[in-house]
Amino acid sequence: MRAREIMTSPAVTADPDTPVREAVALLIEHGFAGLPVVDADGRVVGLFTEYDALHGAREGNGVVTTVGQVMTKPVEVVSPETTVVAIGRRMLTDRLRCLPVVEDGVVVGVVSRRDLLRPLVRHDDAIAAHLRALLSDYAGHRGRWTVEVVNGAVTVSGTFTDQAERGVITALARTVPGVSEVDCRSAHTMAR
Template structure:
């Protein structure tokens, strides 16, 4: 087992949670809560009292129930899901994943001494699995695929911010275009274009 493997296994909620958490209250209107969900791209919001204690969660499903019921005059308190599962900052990531899968949870509030300190979503849980190089490669591949009309002409590999684009190039002008496109992606250190002979593959 490598040192990095050990780090991933021992990762805790405090290392991946979104903090400070965006929360709502029981008195918040359905319309206002839905606006927060959609604008922030959240799957759910913790519902807290004036002291920051978690009372429930307000999810996309709860929002849809409210909209189906008419929406006007309905508050978060009438729709929120209770009881609510919470975790502590020291909860192991493996346990968080198990609970999310078992109970089909979209997010888990993180509570310390009874007060909300953060939220762990499925996205937070998955984020540590993606290296910065993976994100760069995906963005570069998307840009050059757009340029090529989504024809799979090139492969992209990234190592330490160094982008390697391999494939066939029509001419030097196309090479310059691909180089320029790749360099627009944040985190790119250098771009290397490798001409690949199709007969050799």
């Protein structure tokens, strides 16, 4: 797997003259760890990270600073063809949270730690985890049901107080993004 397959694209960027407050708003709004800082030609000249934002706020003493004054530079970049293994090694070794992806000198995307983790989790696993959390909250953190998910089809197995509770569990399951169908089975149905 390569950077081009997992990167966030197009990249949200800042320029050196962007006020720190605006760049922080972009970080928060998009949930990013960092923004590539690009010049007028789209070439990466730095990286504005959460650390840079905090450092800039501390050093600013109330004065609005620009991204160019606090950005990290020089910045490490990868190409769209860089392997995920190589990216992971660089992130771990250098304690990086994101790397700009550059092609022909121009930023085309960003790879974050979260992007590296996504391929490790199957879609069905994410659905199951989300539904298990909902059911745990509903049941007061007593493990009353098991959850299986195959291609978005959910099977909830266990003991249901009555038909109304079965309906509530079905409705809860349908609120989870990616669920295509729901089957609630009583514990004695499973034994067949």
